[in-house]
Amino acid sequence: MPENAWAALLIVVLGFALGCFYMSRKKDRKTARRLRKERRQLNSGHQVTDPEAPPRVLSDAEEVPEFNGAEGVIKLRQDLEKTNNANATLQSELKALGLRLKKVQTERDSLVKKVQTQDEQLQTLRAQAQQAEIEQRAQAKAKVSAPVDAPDFPPPQVKVLTGSTGGQWRHACGSVHGSEKTTDQCQDRSQLVVTSGGKFVILAVADGAGSLKYSNLGAEEAVTAAARVARDVLESIESSGEALTRQEFLRISNKAFVGALEAVSSRAEREKRNAHEYGSTLILLIAGPDCTACAHIGDGRAGCCLRDGQWIPLLSPMKGGEANMTKFLTHLRDEPGLVQANFIPLSSSAVFCISDGCENASWFTKTKSQYRAHGPLVDPNIPSADFWASIAMTVVELPGQLMTKGMAQPEVQNETDRLFAQFILAGNPTLKAERDDKTIALAVNLP
Amino acid sequence: MTTNPFSAESPKNYEQKCTVALVVDTSGSMSEHSRLVNMVAGLAAFIKEVQEDENLKNKLEIGIVAFSHECRRVVEPSLAADIQLPELKAEGGTFSIQAIRAGIQMVSDRKAWYRTNGLSYYRPWVIHITDGEPDSREFGGEFEAKWDELAQQIRQAEQQKTFCFLSLGVDEFKPAYLERIKQAQIPVYKMSGLKFTDFFKWLSATIAEVAKGADVGKAVQSNTGSWDSGQSPS
Numbered sequence: 019m020p021e022n023a024w025a026a027l028l029i030v031v032l033g034f035a036l037g038c039f040y041m042s043r044k045k046d047r048k049t050a051r052r053l054r055k056e057r058r059q060l061n062s063g064h065q066v067t068d069p070e071a072p073p074r075v076l077s078d079a080e081e082v083p084e085f086n087g088a089e090g091v092i093k094l095r096q097d098l099e100k101t102n103n104a105n106a107t108l109q110s111e112l113k114a115l116g117l118r119l120k121k122v123q124t125e126r127d128s129l130v131k132k133v134q135t136q137d138e139q140l141q142t143l144r145a146q147a148q149q150a151e152i153e154q155r156a157q158a159k160a161k162v163s164a165p166v167d168a169p170d171f172p173p174p175q176v177k178v179l180t181g182s183t184g185g186q187w188r189h190a191c192g193s194v195h196g197s198e199k200t201t202d203q204c205q206d207r208s209q210l211v212v213t214s215g216g217k218f219v220i221l222a223v224a225d226g227a228g229s230l231k232y233s234n235l236g237a238e239e240a241v242t243a244a245a246r247v248a249r250d251v252l253e254s255i256e257s258s259g260e261a262l263t264r265q266e267f268l269r270i271s272n273k274a275f276v277g278a279l280e281a282v283s284s285r286a287e288r289e290k291r292n293a294h295e296y297g298s299t300l301i302l303l304i305a306g307p308d309c310t311a312c313a314h315i316g317d318g319r320a321g322c323c324l325r326d327g328q329w330i331p332l333l334s335p336m337k338g339g340e341a342n343m344t345k346f347l348t349h350l351r352d353e354p355g356l357v358q359a360n361f362i363p364l365s366s367s368a369v370f371c372i373s374d375g376c377e378n379a380s381w382f383t384k385t386k387s388q389y390r391a392h393g394p395l396v397d398p399n400i401p402s403a404d405f406w407a408s409i410a411m412t413v414v415e416l417p418g419q420l421m422t423k424g425m426a427q428p429e430v431q432n433e434t435d436r437l438f439a440q441f442i443l444a445g446n447p448t449l450k451a452e453r454d455d456k457t458i459a460l461a462v463n464l465p
Numbered sequence: 466m467t468t469n470p471f472s473a474e475s476p477k478n479y480e481q482k483c484t485v486a487l488v489v490d491t492s493g494s495m496s497e498h499s500r501l502v503n504m505v506a507g508l509a510a511f512i513k514e515v516q517e518d519e520n521l522k523n524k525l526e527i528g529i530v531a532f533s534h535e536c537r538r539v540v541e542p543s544l545a546a547d548i549q550l551p552e553l554k555a556e557g558g559t560f561s562i563q564a565i566r567a568g569i570q571m572v573s574d575r576k577a578w579y580r581t582n583g584l585s586y587y588r589p590w591v592i593h594i595t596d597g598e599p600d601s602r603e604f605g606g607e608f609e610a611k612w613d614e615l616a617q618q619i620r621q622a623e624q625q626k627t628f629c630f631l632s633l634g635v636d637e638f639k640p641a642y643l644e645r646i647k648q649a650q651i652p653v654y655k656m657s658g659l660k661f662t663d664f665f666k667w668l669s670a671t672i673a674e675v676a677k678g679a680d681v682g683k684a685v686q687s688n689t690g691s692w693d694s695g696q697s698p699s
Contacts, residue, residue: 409473412470445472453673
């Protein structure tokens, strides 16, 4: 073989070997480019899953290594698998986080709704509380405000009685039915007695309980016994020429009330009934040259006009929560200290007592307070000077007028009492409107 | 006829008061046979009569509780001259227990007001007017127990003299329930026809009698007149 042929063969072999080496390197480069592309895509994938994370940039150190043959490819594949696994884990975590976020959002919505409801409830409660406060204030205002139509507290009642009775007691007394009452009989009773010497006058008034069957009989027994006992003692004082002292009056009143209770109890016993059924109030008023005194159980009023013209009360009525609740003589058995007594060491121009049926007509009983115009109403317990002076003057003048018409002395008193009873029944609109039984006993003594 | 020589002018006083709480049924059945119309006319006549009565016009304070399935204080206790009757509509059930309690509360509130203002007062009245049977739906399973509780409260009030309670049955009312809540002295009344005006006339006279101390039992049983059917047990 010629030398040229060997040289040409050598060149062909070398050229083939170089071509093979070149093709192998080209294939590795292609693989490296593909891997680099895949990694970039993976990096881009991180950006999608975590929008907050900054874009990942491969550092120089992380530069895809130069192709290192089959080992490099295996390593890169392992890396890729790891990355895929990590990606799957992240995706799973992301899904879980998404679910949790949804749950938290639902809970948040529910709480917001709850808070809104509670806010509304709170606002309603606040409005209610505000309304309640307004009402409470209005009620408190109503509580402290006295009725606007109530009359004012009366001024001092001063009126001097004029005329003369020659130092004698002149009087008028009567008990009448309630104006429109058609059943039963009058349950009030009264007695007016002047002692034989003419010095003392005794007024006794009893108001039988409307709800008790025999209270009219009890009232009758009470005034009769009390007046009799007082008269006996006063006539003995009168004949001895002594003055009536406070101690003596207390002794008389005690004796008169015990005597009255005994009389009522005896009657109940005789009639085989319970003494309670005979319940009535009792007022005993005594006036003499040096004193004016009163004792009572229950309601009604008593008063006098002193010589200087002052009209004053002599008792405080015993009243319960309701208007017609009071104490009765029959309660004295269980309450020995029940009698209230009042003694004034002064003589009077006029003395008078009434059952509660007449109190609105003759007394200041319910007016505004003298201290607080808008406060609770009060009971001034002051006899009306206008009312009493007017009828007292008639009691002074009427006997003379009747006698000038030719009427004899006993008839004069009967006629006076008859006219007086008419007056009590319907003498003015207030008396006429009153449906309760009414009693007035009045005695006047002017020099 | 000669003029009486006695004459005198009376002082001015604030009148002591008596409260009457009218607990009136305005349930749907009251629209039948013009019952409600008659009752309202009777109420108007009652108020007018009290206004014209010298004794009662400044004494009687009237309050009204209207009830069906709910109850309302439609008129607070006031003098007759100050009352304006509201329009009453017949509708709903007959929830009586709360209504009667509201009537009792009304008189209790007024008594407290009297006491606070230093006023004396007469024993108040609660008047219950109905044409039917109380509705047990008011308290479901507890209705009977609540009715007994109410009955006890009313009986205690009689013993303690807190208030007078009167029930008036109209037309087809069922007396059995009303019998359970009556006071011993005051029977359940059954109205003859729809004579509300006569009933209220009798009521004002009775209240005036009791106010002056008359026995309650005796006062309520006298002269009931044409409005009372006479079938009420006494």
